[in-house]
Amino acid sequence: MNRVKVVVTGAAGQISYSLIPRLVDGHTFGDKIVDLELVEIPQVVDKLEGLVMELEDSNFPKMGNINYTSNFEEAAKDADWFLLVGSIPRGIVFNGKKIEERADLLQINGGIFVGQGQAIGRFGKSDAKILVVGNPANTNALIGRHAASNDSQLWMAMTMLDSSRARSVLSKKLHIGISDISKMIIWGNHSPTMYPDFENIVANGSPGKDLIDDMDWVNNKFLPVVQQRGKAVIDSRGASSATSAAKAALDTVVACENPTASGDCFSAAVISDGSYDLPEGIICGMPLMTTPEGKVEIVRDIVLSDFAKGKIKISTDELIDERAAVEDLLSK
Ligand SMILES: NC(=O)c1ccc[n+]([C@@H]2O[C@H](COP(=O)([O-])OP(=O)(O)OC[C@H]3O[C@@H](n4cnc5c(N)ncnc54)[C@H](O)[C@@H]3O)[C@@H](O)[C@H]2O)c1
Incomplete structure (x- = not known):
């Protein structure tokens, strides 16, 4: 199929302003024509007219149909990809209350993901891929996946940024290029507790556990x-x-759309099935690979x-703990 339909929420936000143009520049989806559905909350949605004008004026080679809306269900119809960036940031005043606590953030943003999850489960393609960027990303993805109730769709929370950050720090330590480092795995939550796995990287053919023999640096520099x-x-x-x-x-997206090189893997958080003795039923950062047939799987070795x-x-x-804080949203 030479077309792909991509839904982006939070389309008027900061991340999306960098993200959306590059979906249609011919790099991310290769030869495919990209149909875009840009979604915002009703108070903001009209701003997207200007973004659409800019995208049209940029003459991107792979831009197909483009639409903006505050109706997520409409946008979700037959979509292949959902990039769920939209969320309410910490510090904002919401319904008269300043949102400071993580528990409040979990509830408010989690609430958004119930409706979006249900719509994705009903209207998205049966093999749709969903990448949750909006924080708290792992638990938002858990809520969305539960509401979608459609096991053939793949829900992920983004940990690639953590992996890119770790790769950048390691490349400086080892005096090598970023592309010389493979198998950069982020385990756990996209939060300050996540674990960047320096021991299992491969750098110019050597394992990280042999290259990094400096636990003082790991504990006091790398991890923090x-x-x-x-x-x-x-x-x-x-x-x-x-x-x-x-x-x-x-x-x-590129990692999911293209087969992973033999022996490599990439990072995202997916539903835990007990691999590596991780607790089941959380969206947890793990090593993933895309098969030549296009299926994204957990790397288990x-x-x-x-x-x-x-x-x-x-x-x-x-x-x-986060799952317990949104238990009410997981029973819907
Ligand atoms: N996973 C990661 O690695 C990572 C990294 C950076 C930022 N983030 C998170 O990404 C999110 C977006 O960041 P940003 O800088 O673009 O924020 P932003 O505030 O600039 O934009 C967010 C946009 O989402 C919109 N929005 C809110 N609720 C929505 C809904 N229900 N449907 C559609 N749109 C909705 C808002 O109107 C706003 O325009 C934040 O939660 C941020 O914490 C995640």
Whole structure:
């Protein structure tokens, strides 16, 4: 099939301004013509007229039909991909209350994902792929997947940005290029508890556990820098990562659309099925691969050290707590 239909929510936001043009530039989906459905909340949706004008004026080679709407169900019809970027950020005043607590954020954003999940399950393609970017991404994806109740669709939460950040720090440490590092796995939650697995990377053919023999650097530099990178960007920019998040979303799409090179893997969070003794029924960062037939699967032959298992448990415990905080949304 030479067309692909892509729904993007939060289309008037920062990430989307970087993301959307690159969906139609011929890189992300190769030769395919890309039909776009841009979704925003009713208060903002009219702003998308300007974005559509810009996209038309850019003469992108692969741009197909383009539509903007605040009606998610309409947008979802027969879509192949859903990039769920839209969410309410921390600090915003919502229904008269300033949203500061993670529990409030989980409830408000989780509520959005019930409706969107139901619509994706009913109206999206049976083999649709869904990438949740909006935070808290893992638990939003869990809620959406539950509401969709359609096991042939693939729900992912984005951890590619964490993987890109880890790769960048490791390439500096090892004095090698970013593309010399493969198998960069992020385990757990897209939050400061996530675990970037330096031991299982392969850098110029050698395993990370042999290359990085400096636990002081791992504990005091590598892990804190990668885990706190999102906050560092916010502290400097006064806004959350946008262009790097957009690139990571595109990288995730490309990784799912093309077979993974033998021996490599990529990072995203998917529903846990007990692999690696991870608790079942959470959306957890794991190593993935795309088969030559286009199926995205968990890579199951990674060996985890006791150090890694301890770090991953901190993150999966957090995901279990998040799941408990939205239990009401998972019973709908
Ligand atoms: N997973 C990651 O690695 C990662 C990285 C960076 C940012 N993020 C998250 O991505 C999200 C978006 O970031 P941003 O910088 O683009 O934020 P932004 O505030 O600039 O844009 C978000 C947009 O979403 C829209 N929106 C809210 N609810 C919606 C709904 N129900 N349907 C459609 N649109 C809706 C808002 O109107 C807004 O325009 C945030 O939650 C942010 O924390 C995730």
